[in-house]
Amino acid sequence: MRILDINLEEYGAKKALVQKLKSMGMPTPKTEHYRYFGIRPILDKEYIPYSPPIQSIEEADHIEIVDGMVTKAPKSIFVEFLTNPKVDDSHYDQIYYINHLLVDKTIHFELEKDMELTIVQKFTKTGAFVPYRIKISTQPGINVKIEEECIVYAEESLYLYGYDIDLAKDAILQLLQNRVTGLENFAQIASHSVRCNKNSEFRLFTFDFGVAKTLHNYHITLEENAATNANHVIFGKEKAKLGNTFHIENRGKDSRTHQFSRNILKDKARGIFDGLLIVKNPAKYSAIYQDSKTILLNDGAFMVSKPQMEIYTEYISEATHGSTTGQLDEEALFYLRQRGIAKEQAKEMLVLSFLDEIFEKLGDEKIKKEFIELYEERE
Amino acid sequence: MSTMMKIKDLHAQIGDKQILKGIDLELLKGKVHAIMGPNGAGKSTLSKAIVGHPDVEVTKGTIVYKDKDITDWEPEERALEGIFMAFQHPVEIPGVNNAYFLRTALNAKRKHLGLPPLNAAEFLRLLKEKIKELGMREEMIHRSLNEGFSGGEKKLNEILQMEILEPDFVILDEIDSGLDIDALKKVSEAINKMRTPDRTFMIITHYRKILDYIEPDFVHVLKNGKVLKTGGIEIVDALEKEGYKIFEEV
Ligand SMILES: Nc1ncnc2c1ncn2[C@@H]1O[C@H](COP(=O)(O)OP(=O)(O)O)[C@@H](O)[C@H]1O
Ligand SMILES: [Mg+2]
Numbered sequence: 001m002r003i004l005d006i007n008l009e010e011y012g013a014k015k016a017l018v019q020k021l022k023s024m025g026m027p028t029p030k031t032e033h034y035r036y037f038g039i040r041p042i043l044d045k046e047y048i049p050y051s052p053p054i055q056s057i058e059e060a061d062h063i064e065i066v067d068g069m070v071t072k073a074p075k076s077i078f079v080e081f082l083t084n085p086k087v088d089d090s091h092y093d094q095i096y097y098i099n100h101l102l103v104d105k106t107i108h109f110e111l112e113k114d115m116e117l118t119i120v121q122k123f124t125k126t127g128a129f130v131p132y133r134i135k136i137s138t139q140p141g142i143n144v145k146i147e148e149e150c151i152v153y154a155e156e157s158l159y160l161y162g163y164d165i166d167l168a169k170d171a172i173l174q175l176l177q178n179r180v181t182g183l184e185n186f187a188q189i190a191s192h193s194v195r196c197n198k199n200s201e202f203r204l205f206t207f208d209f210g211v212a213k214t215l216h217n218y219h220i221t222l223e224e225n226a227a228t229n230a231n232h233v234i235f236g237k238e239k240a241k242l243g244n245t246f247h248i249e250n251r252g253k254d255s256r257t258h259q260f261s262r263n264i265l266k267d268k269a270r271g272i273f274d275g276l277l278i279v280k281n282p283a284k285y286s287a288i289y290q291d292s293k294t295i296l297l298n299d300g301a302f303m304v305s306k307p308q309m310e311i312y313t314e315y316i317s318e319a320t321h322g323s324t325t326g327q328l329d330e331e332a333l334f335y336l337r338q339r340g341i342a343k344e345q346a347k348e349m350l351v352l353s354f355l356d357e358i359f360e361k362l363g364d365e366k367i368k369k370e371f372i373e374l375y376e377e378r379e
Numbered sequence: 380m381s382t383m384m385k386i387k388d389l390h391a392q393i394g395d396k397q398i399l400k401g402i403d404l405e406l407l408k409g410k411v412h413a414i415m416g417p418n419g420a421g422k423s424t425l426s427k428a429i430v431g432h433p434d435v436e437v438t439k440g441t442i443v444y445k446d447k448d449i450t451d452w453e454p455e456e457r458a459l460e461g462i463f464m465a466f467q468h469p470v471e472i473p474g475v476n477n478a479y480f481l482r483t484a485l486n487a488k489r490k491h492l493g494l495p496p497l498n499a500a501e502f503l504r505l506l507k508e509k510i511k512e513l514g515m516r517e518e519m520i521h522r523s524l525n526e527g528f529s530g531g532e533k534k535l536n537e538i539l540q541m542e543i544l545e546p547d548f549v550i551l552d553e554i555d556s557g558l559d560i561d562a563l564k565k566v567s568e569a570i571n572k573m574r575t576p577d578r579t580f581m582i583i584t585h586y587r588k589i590l591d592y593i594e595p596d597f598v599h600v601l602k603n604g605k606v607l608k609t610g611g612i613e614i615v616d617a618l619e620k621e622g623y624k625i626f627e628e629v
Contacts, residue, residue, distance in 0.1 A: 330433070331470045338430055338466075339484035339540065340458035340491070349483070353474025353523075 001129060003043045003158075006098065017087065017101045027094045033245040036272050036304040037215045042187055047129030047158055054081060054105060062118035063109070067125050067154075068132030068161065070107055077117070078110040085135055085164065088193035092247045093217040096191035099160050102131040106164070111138045116145045123154040123186065131160040140168040147176045152212070155185050162191040162217075167200040167226075174203040176362070180370060181212035184239060188214040196226035198252065204230040205362050208242040208271075209374050215243045215272070222283075224252030231358050232261040235371060236269030236301070243272025243304070250283040261292040262355050265301035272304045279311045279319070287318035294325040295354055297347075348375060383408045383548055383579040384429075389440035391428045398424045400604035401440070406548075407597075409576040413590055414583045415615070416601035417623050422583045423467055425601065426550045429581075430464045431457050444548065459491040461547030465537035465554050467583075472524040477536070478506060480524050485543055509542050513569060530557035538569045549573070550581045555589040567592030587615050 004026065008018045029040050052069035057079060060072035073079050085106040088096065100106075111117075123130075138144060167173050181188075196202050200223075208214060220228055228248060236242045248257050263271045277288045288311075294303040307321040328350050336346035352359075352372070359368045384406040391399040398421045406412050416422050427435045429442060431454040442450045449457055472480075486496040497505070503520075510517055515535055525533050534554055541549060551570070555563055570580065570593055582593060590598075590612070598614040600607045602623055608614060 329470070329472075332472045334432055334454060335466065335470045335472070336475075336480070336484075337454040338458050338464055339480075339544065340455050340487040341484055342455050342487065343453070345483070345487075346455075349475055349480070350472070353472060356474035 001049050002046055003098070003129075006102075011101050014101055017097050020089075021094060021097045021101065024094045024097070031094070033093060033217055033274055034215070036270070036274075037241060037243055038213070042158060042189070042213075045158070048127050050125050050128040050130045051104075052130065052132055062120055064120045064122065065107070065134070066122045067128075068130050068159070073109075074117070076113070076115065078112065080108045080110070081105040082108050082135065085133070088164065088195070088219060091191065091193055091219045093191045093219070095160065095189055096162065096193065096217070096219070099131055099133060099162060099191055102160070103133045106133040106135050108135040108137070111136065111142065111144050113139070114143045117147070119146060119148045120151065121148060122151045123157070123159055123188075125157055126153075126155045128154065128157045129160070130157065133162060133164065135164040135166070137166040138168050138171045138173060141170040142168075143172045145174045145176070148178060150179050150181065152181050152183055152186050155183055157186065159188045160190070161188075162193070165192070165194040165202075167194065167196045167202055169198040169200055171197075172201045172203070174205070176205045176364070176367075177207065178367060178370075179206070179208050179210070179214065180374065181210035181214065184211045186212040186214075188212070190214070190216045192216065192218045194218065194220040194228075196220065196222045196228060198224045198226060200226045202226075202228045204228065205358070206230075206232045206244060207367055207371070208233070208244070209235045209371060210242070211236070211238045211240045211269075213241045215241075215245070218244065218246045218248070220246065220248045222248070222250050222252060222255035222257065222286075225254045226252065227256040228258070230257075230259045231361060232259075232273065233355055233358055233371075234261075234263040234265070234271040234273070235374065236263075236265045236271050237374075238267045238269060240269040241272070242269070243274070245272065246275040247278060248275070249278045249280060250286040250288060251280045253282060253284045253286065255283055255286045257286075257288045257290075259290045260358065261305070262358055263292070263294040263303055263305070264297065264351055264354070265294065265303055266297035268300045268302075270302045270304070274304065274306045276308045276310065277321075279309075279313055279316060281312045284313050284315040285317050286313075287316070288320075289318060290321040292323040293354070295328055295351065296325065297328070348372070351375065380410075381408045382406070383445065385443045386429075387441050387443070389425075389428060389442065390438045391424060391435050392438055393424065393434050393436070397438075398604050399428065402601075402604070402606055404599060404606060406579050406581060408579055410596040411574065411580040411582060411593060413595035413598045413615075414581060414601055415585060415598060415618060417585065420601045421604040422601055423552055424604075426464055426552050426581070426583060429457075429550060430454055430462060455487075459488055462550075463541055463544060463546030463548065464550040465534070465541060465552060467552040467556070469525050469533045469537055471526045471528070473526045475524045477522055477524050478503065478520045481506065481540060481543055484540070488544055505543065509539055513539055513542075514565060515539065531559070531562045534558055534562070534566060538566055542569065542573065547577065548579050548581070550583070552583045553585075554582070555584055555586060563589060564592060587619055590615055
C-alpha cells in the first residue's frame with residue numbers, strides 16, 4: 001500500500017476525521033511543516049501494511065511497545081484500548097488525522113499517581129507500514145516523569161504514531177524522548193497532541209541523534225496559567241533528516257512557553273526546527289520565549305530553523321525569539337589547541353559546551369554519554 | 380648561550396595582506412626578550428605565527444625551535460613541545476569548566492611527556508595552591524573558562540595556565556594591557572618567579588612600565604613587519620624619549 005492511495009470513502013464510520021481530512025487535504029511537499037523534510041518519497045513508497053494485534057500484557061517495571069502494541073506494563077498503570085478516542089480538533093498536521101483514521105485501537109495509559117516511567121519502543125518490522133496511537137491521561141495534581149527510548153531494527157519501513165496527552169489541572173509531566181536511530185532508511189512521522197489544562201506544566205526534552213529520517217509534529221495547547229518548557233537537541237550525521245515542528249498555543253491567561261533548541265549537524269545531515277508560538281486573544285499576560293542555535297560541523301550540513309510567533313493579544317509579558325546558525329568558534333578552538341588539546345578533542349569540548357545548558361537542565365548523565373559515544377564514532 | 384628559537388626571514392600574511400616582511404630573530408634559552416613596537420607593527424601576528432594560528436599563513440622563512448623546524452606543525456604539537464602563548468584577548472568559552480579544561484590540557488602534556496595523568500583530586504590540590512599564590516578567587520575554578528571574568532582576571536587566568544603547564548617558551552602578548560598597577564605587579568612577580576635558566580620569555584608590549592618590573596635581557600623593536608633594532612634595555616629609554624621614528628631606516 002501507499003499512503004497516497006488511502007481512500008477516505010472506505011472510512012465512513014469515522015465521519016469527523018474524514019471531514020477534517022477532506023477540508024485539510026493530503027500533505028504535499030508544499031505543506032509548510034513538511035516543506036524541508038522530503039515527504040514525497042515516503043508518501044509514494046510501497047509498504048506492507050501491519051496492524052498490531054492486541055496481545056496479553058506481561059507485568060514489568062516499564063512499558064514496552066513493540067511495533068505499535070503494548071507487550072509489557074507495570075501493574076500500577078491502567079491500560080485499555082479505545083475505539084473512539086477524543087481527537088484534537090485543531091491539529092495542524094494532516095497526518096495526525098490520517099494516523100487516527102487508520103488506527104482502530106488506541107492504546108490508553110491512565111496515570112493516577114506520582115511516578116517515574118520508562119517506555120521502551122521497539123521498531124522491528126522491515127518494509128512495513130505501522131500506524132498506532134498512544135493516549136496518556138493523568139489525574140489532577142500528580143507529578144510524572146516519562147522517559148521514552150527507541151530501539152530500531154526496521155529498515156525501509158514507516159512508523160506513523162504519536163501521543164495524545166491530556167494533562168489534568170495542576171499536574172506536572174516531564175516527557176523525555178530519546179530517539180537514537182542508527183539506520184539510514186528508517187522513517188518515522190509522528191504527530192503529537194498535548195493538552196495542558198489549568199495550572200499544569202509540560203516539560204519536554206527531545207533528543208534526535210543519528211542517521212534516520214524522522215519528523216515529529218507537536219500541537220501543544222495551554223490553558224490558564226499552564227506552562228510548557230520544551231528543549232530539543234538534534235545531532236544528525238550522514239544523510240539524516242531529523243526534524244521537529246510545533247504549534248504551541250497559549251490559550252489561557254498567564255500561560256508560559258519556553259522553547260530551547262540546540263542542533264549539531266555533520267556530513268550531509270539536515271535538521272529541522274520549525275516552531276510557531278501562538279498567543280490567542282484570551283491569553284493575556286502570557287510569556288513566550290524561543291531560542292534556536294545550530295552548529296554546522298562541515299559544509300554540506302544544513303539546518304532549517306524557523307522560530308515564529310503570532311500574537312493576538314495586546315497584553316503580553318514577554319515575547320522573545322532568536323535563531324543562529326554557524327560553525328564552531330575558531331578562536332575558541334585555537335585557544336584549546338594552543339594549550340595542547342588535540343583538535344578533535346577540542347572540537348568535542350566545544351560541542352559539549354554548546355549542549356551543556358540542556359544537559360544541565362535535564363540533569364541526566366546517561367543521555368550525555370550516549371551523545372558522546374555517537375559523536376566519537378568515526379567512519 | 381644556547382638558542383631556544385631561531386626565526387629566519389619569516390614572511391607571513393593574513394588573508395591577502397602581507398604583514399611580516401622578513402623577520403630575523405634569535406631567542407635564547409633562559410633569557411627574557413622584549414618585543415616593542417607601535418600598534419599594527421605585526422607583534423601579534425609574529426606570536427600567532429610562532430604558535431601556529433590558522434589565520435596566519437607563513438609564505439617564506441622558517442621557525443626553528445629546540446633545533447626542530449616547527450614552521451608547519453599543528454598548534455597542539457607546538458604546545459605539547461612547550462610553546463605557550465598568553466593571549467592578548469583570551470576567549471570566553473561558556474560551558475567549558477575552567478578546572479576541567481586545565482586538567483585536560485595538563486594531562487595532554489603529561490601524556491606527551493610519558494607521565495601518568497593526574498586525577499581530579501590531585502589536580503585540584505595543585506590548582507588551589509596556584510590560585511592562592513596568585514591571589515585569585517577560588518570560585519573561578521568552578522566557573523566556565525574566562526566567562527564573565529574581568530580583564531584583569533582573564534590575564535591572571537593566563538598566568539595561572541602558564542604556571543600549571545610549565546612551558547619552555549612563553550609568549551606574553553600585551554599581558555600588561557588593561558591591568559592596574561597592583562595587578563601588573565602581581566603578574567610581573569609571577570612571571571619573575573618562573574624565570575629559570577631553561578625557560579625563554581618573549582614579552583610583547585608597547586609600554587615600558589612592565590619592563591620596570593620584569594627586566595629584559597634583550598629588546599627588539601618591530602615595525603612594519605620587520606625587526607628595526609635589537610639591543611638592551613637602553614633601547615627602551617631611547618624609545619621613551621624619541622618615539623619609534625628614531626629607528627626608522629633612512
Ligand atoms: N585578522 C586580520 N585580518 C586582517 N588584517 C589583520 C588581522 N589581524 C591583524 N591584521 C593587520 O595586520 C597588521 C599587524 O597587526 P598585529 O600583528 O595585530 O599588530 P600589533 O600586534 O603589533 O599591534 C595590522 O595592520 C592589522 O590591521
Ligand atoms: Mg597586538
